[in-house]
Amino acid sequence: MRFLSLISTNLRRHRLRALIGVAGIGFGVAAMLAILAIVTGAIGMFERILSTDSHYLVFERNVSDLFFSSVTTEQVRDIRALLQVEAAHPLLFGIVSAAGNPVVTCFGIEADDPRLVRGDWRAGTREQFGKTPDEVYLGARAAEFLHAEFGGTVEIGRGTFKVGGIFKNENGFEDGGVFLPLPAAQAFFHREGAASVVAVKLRDRAQGAAFKTAVEAAHPGVIALENREFSQSYNSFKILNFTAWAVGICAFGLGGLGVANTMLLSVFGRIREIAVLRVCGFSERQVAALIFGEATVIALGGLVVGFGLGLLLLAVVGHMPQFNGYVQARVEPLVVVGIIVTALITAVAGAIYPARFAARIQPAEALRYE
Amino acid sequence: MSRRGELVVKARDVSKTYDQGRIRVLQDVTLDVGAGEVVALWGASGSGKSTLLHLIGGLDTPDRGTLSVCGLDPCDEASRTVLRRRHLGFVFQLHNLIPDLTVEENIRVPALAAGRGVVETAARVRELVGQVGLSHRIRHRVQDLSGGERQRTAICRALMNAPRLLLADEPTGSLDEQTGGAIFGLLKELAARERVAVVLATHERRFAEACDRILRMRDGQLSEI
Numbered sequence: 001m002r003f004l005s006l007i008s009t010n011l012r013r014h015r016l017r018a019l020i021g022v023a024g025i026g027f028g029v030a031a032m033l034a035i036l037a038i039v040t041g042a043i044g045m046f047e048r049i050l051s052t053d054s055h056y057l058v059f060e061r062n063v064s065d066l067f068f069s070s071v072t073t074e075q076v077r078d079i080r081a082l083l084q085v086e087a088a089h090p091l092l093f094g095i096v097s098a099a100g101n102p103v104v105t106c107f108g109i110e111a112d113d114p115r116l117v118r119g120d121w122r123a124g125t126r127e128q129f130g131k132t133p134d135e136v137y138l139g140a141r142a143a144e145f146l147h148a149e150f151g152g153t154v155e156i157g158r159g160t161f162k163v164g165g166i167f168k169n170e171n172g173f174e175d176g177g178v179f180l181p182l183p184a185a186q187a188f189f190h191r192e193g194a195a196s197v198v199a200v201k202l203r204d205r206a207q208g209a210a211f212k213t214a215v216e217a218a219h220p221g222v223i224a225l226e227n228r229e230f231s232q233s234y235n236s237f238k239i240l241n242f243t244a245w246a247v248g249i250c251a252f253g254l255g256g257l258g259v260a261n262t263m264l265l266s267v268f269g270r271i272r273e274i275a276v277l278r279v280c281g282f283s284e285r286q287v288a289a290l291i292f293g294e295a296t297v298i299a300l301g302g303l304v305v306g307f308g309l310g311l312l313l314l315a316v317v318g319h320m321p322q323f324n325g326y327v328q329a330r331v332e333p334l335v336v337v338g339i340i341v342t343a344l345i346t347a348v349a350g351a352i353y354p355a356r357f358a359a360r361i362q363p364a365e366a367l368r369y370e
Numbered sequence: 371m372s373r374r375g376e377l378v379v380k381a382r383d384v385s386k387t388y389d390q391g392r393i394r395v396l397q398d399v400t401l402d403v404g405a406g407e408v409v410a411l412w413g414a415s416g417s418g419k420s421t422l423l424h425l426i427g428g429l430d431t432p433d434r435g436t437l438s439v440c441g442l443d444p445c446d447e448a449s450r451t452v453l454r455r456r457h458l459g460f461v462f463q464l465h466n467l468i469p470d471l472t473v474e475e476n477i478r479v480p481a482l483a484a485g486r487g488v489v490e491t492a493a494r495v496r497e498l499v500g501q502v503g504l505s506h507r508i509r510h511r512v513q514d515l516s517g518g519e520r521q522r523t524a525i526c527r528a529l530m531n532a533p534r535l536l537l538a539d540e541p542t543g544s545l546d547e548q549t550g551g552a553i554f555g556l557l558k559e560l561a562a563r564e565r566v567a568v569v570l571a572t573h574e575r576r577f578a579e580a581c582d583r584i585l586r587m588r589d590g591q592l593s594e595i
Contacts, residue, residue: 003482005475009471276468276479277479279429279466280479281456281483282483283451286483362429367429367462
C-alpha cells in the first residue's frame with residue numbers, strides 16, 4: 001500500500017462527502033473557466049475589430065472608453081499624409097437598439113475598409129458600399145436576428161434603412177454588427193466629422209516610433225498605440241479582466257469552504273483512526289500530508305469535473321440564439337494554468353485547519369475511551 | 371527490576387495525574403525491562419496499567435520522573451516518532467485496525483510511516499501472516515474478520531517494522547476464553563521468535579503467570595510478585 005492508496009481509501013469511504021468537495025471545486029472551476037473564456041473571447045474579438053490589418057491605433061487621449069473618443073476628419077487626413085503610413089482606416093462605433101435586440105453595434109467605415117474586403121459576401125457587393133443613401137450592410141448573424149433580407153428594409157434605432165448587402169465575418173461582434181458608410185454613421189450618431197479610432201497600417205513596422213512621435217507632436221489631443229500596447233493598457237479590458245478573475249475567485253472561495261467542510265468532517269469522523277496512524281509511526285507532518293493529499297485529490301477531481309462542465313457550458317452558450325453570436329469563448333493556456341493553480345491553492349488552503357487539527361490529535365486522548 | 375543485560379525500558383520514579391492533579395494514576399513507578407523479556411503488568415481495571423504503557427510508548431507524558439525506551443526519550447516529539455516507527459509495536463484491546471483496508475493494507479501501515487520499500491514490505495507481510503495463519507485472509511477487509519483474526523492482524527501490524535519492544539494493552543480482553551488463550555500463546559511465540567521484549571497489561575492471572583515476570587499494579591504503584 002502506498003500513501004496514495006491510503007488517500008484514495010479515505011476518500012472512497014465517504015464518497016458523498018468527497019463528491020460534495022469535488023462539486024464545490026468543480027463549480028468554481030466551471031464558473032471561472034466560463035467567465036474568463038467569454039471575457040477573453042470578447043476582448044479578443046474587440047481587439048481584432050480594432051487591429052484589422054493595422055499596426056497602430058490612434059484615438060483621443062484620456063478618454064475612458066473608445067465609444068467617447070473623437071478623432072477629427074482633419075486629424076485623419078494628417079495621419080494619412082504621414083510618410084510612414086501606408087493606409088489609415090477611420091472607424092466610428094455606435095450602439096443602437098432594434099426590435100427585440102436591445103444592443104446592436106454599428107460600425108461607420110469607409111468603402112475600402114479591410115472588413116468589407118475580407119468579408120464572405122452572401123448578398124450584394126462591397127463595391128456598392130456607400131453608393132446609395134440610407135443603405136446599411138449587415139453581418140450574417142445580424143441579418144438573422146434582425147430578420148432582414150437583401151433588398152428589404154430594417155429598422156435600426158429611429159431610422160429605417162435598406163439592406164444593401166450581407167456578408168459573413170469571422171469576428172462575432174462584426175458578424176452581429178450593422179455597417180454604415182462613415183458619413184452616414186456620423187450623421188446618425190450626431191458625431192459629424194468624427195471617428196472613434198483610426199487603424200493605421202505602416203509601410204514599415206520598424207518606423208512605429210517615428211510615426212507615434214509625429215502624430216502626437218502634430219496632434220497632442222490624440223494618442224497612438226501599438227495594437228499590443230493598446231490591449232494591455234485599455235481600461236475597459238483591464239476592468240473586464242479584473243471583474244472576471246474577481247468573480248471566479250469568489251466562486252472558488254465557496255469551493256474552498258466546501259473543501260474545508262469536507263476535510264473537517266472527514267478528520268472529525270476518524271480521530272481514533274488518525275491516532276492509530278500516529279501510534280504506528282506517522283509523524284505530525286505525515287498526518288498533515290495525508291489530509292492535504294486528500295484535499296489535492298478532491299481539487300484534481302474538481303478540476304476534471306469543472307473543465308468538463310465549463311467547456312459544455314461554453315459550447316451551449318456559443319450556440320444559443322439569444323447571444324446573437326456575440327459569445328466567442330477563447331480558452332487561453334494562461335487561463336487554464338491560472339484556474340489549475342487557483343483550484344489547488346483553494347483546496348490546500350481549505351485543508352490547512354483540518355490538517356493542523358489532525359496533526360495535533362493526541363493518540364492517548366483519542367484511544368483512552370475504547 | 372530486570373533479569374537481562376540490555377534494557378529496552380528504563381523508568382525512574384514516574385508519576386502521572388489527571389484532572390489537574392486530583393486523580394493520581396501512577397506514583398513513583400520504577401521499571402526496567404530487558405531485551406526479549408516478557409513482562410506482565412497485572413492488576414485490576416483502573417490500576418494504571420494502560421497509563422504506564424502509554425507513557426512508555428510516548429502516547430502521553432509523565433508529570434514527574436524519567437523514561438528511556440530503547441535509548442530514546444519518549445517525551446520528546448522527534449524521538450517519539452522514531453521510537454514508534456522503529457522500535458515499538460502496539461497491540462490494543464480493541465484491535466484499532468483501519469476499517470475498509472484489507473488485512474494486508476493494515477499490516478503495511480507502519481511500513482508506510484517508516485518509508486520502507488514495497489518489495490521488502492510485501493515479503494515481511496507474507497512472513498507475518500504466514501506465522502499467524504492468516505495467509506488465506508490477506509485480501510479480506512478487516513470488518514469481514516472474526517475478533518481473533520482481527521487481533522492476529524493487529525499483532526502482525528505491531529511486528530511489521532521488527533520492533534524491539536511490543537506494548538500489549540489487554541490484547542485478549544475482548545475475546546472469548548479460548549480465542550484469548552490462543553492469541554496470548556501466539557503473541558508469546560512470536561515475541562520469542564522475533565526476539566521482541568513485551569510489556570503486557572492484563573487483568574487475567576493466567577496470562578500474567580505465563581510471562582517471564584509479573585509486576586502487580588495497584589493504586590498506581592508497581593510491585594514485583
